[in-house]
Amino acid sequence: xxxxxxxxxxxxxxxxxxxxxxxxxxxxxxxxxxxxxxxxxxxxxxxxxxxxxxxxxxxxxxxxxxxxxxxxxxxxxxxxxxxxxxxxxxxxxxxxxxxxxxxxxxxxxxxxxxxxxxxxxxxxxxxxxxxxxxxxxxxxxxxxxxxxxxxxxxxxxxxxxxxxxxxxxxxxxxxxxxxxxxxxxxxxxxxxxxxxxxxxxx
Numbered sequence: 001x002x003x004x005x006x007x008x009x010x011x012x013x014x015x016x017x018x019x020x021x022x023x024x025x026x027x028x029x030x031x032x033x034x035x036x037x038x039x040x041x042x043x044x045x046x047x048x049x050x051x052x053x054x055x056x057x058x059x060x061x062x063x064x065x066x067x068x069x070x071x072x073x074x075x076x077x078x079x080x081x082x083x084x085x086x087x088x089x090x091x092x093x094x095x096x097x098x099x100x101x102x103x104x105x106x107x108x109x110x111x112x113x114x115x116x117x118x119x120x121x122x123x124x125x126x127x128x129x130x131x132x133x134x135x136x137x138x139x140x141x142x143x144x145x146x147x148x149x150x151x152x153x154x155x156x157x158x159x160x161x162x163x164x165x166x167x168x169x170x171x172x173x174x175x176x177x178x179x180x181x182x183x184x185x186x187x188x189x190x191x192x193x194x195x196x197x198x199x200x201x202x
């Protein structure tokens with residue numbers, strides 16, 4: 001009986017620690033991210049949310065407004081370190097525009113392709129070389145949002161498609177569309193060779 005009680009107590013303790021981590025640990029990181037946004041002058045948080053609860057907060061995302069009344073959406077996986085260290089910066093909305101990307105890792109078949117609705121700067125960012133200012137993290141992106149705006153202005157609007165070199169040498173196709181569009185435009189045919197023929201090279 002003592003052994004069963006001991007096992008029960010250990011399991012209850014482990015469960016309690018896990019629950020505490022999930023509940024309060026999440027809020028700590030969420031509040032840290034919120035605080036980092038609030039430290040930056042002229043930033044107003046429109047939305048700050050969590051898309052996927054796990055042991056760690058992997059899916060914090062945000063929409064903010066900067067001084068020029070431009071709304072900027074940052075895709076998931078924002079951490080407190082994302083404001084200071086070199087980190088991925090995924091922008092899924094800029095002003096009136098949203099984005100779509102399509103990566104071809106196999107030109108022959110569509111099995112290894114994936115979708116992502118953002119343009120990427122920062123660590124391993126495909127669009128870094130097109131920005132006039134260095135963008136290493138989210139704070140850099142906010143402070144240099146006008147430079148990002150110049151990049152966004154050049155991105156082809158659907159049905160036009162751009163092509164850029166992604167890390168690993170794979171071609172990545174992308175376009176922008178207005179966020180008020182009722183139906184999110186997508187590629188009708190998943191065929192990398194066909195896309196290469198019509199895409200605008202960046």
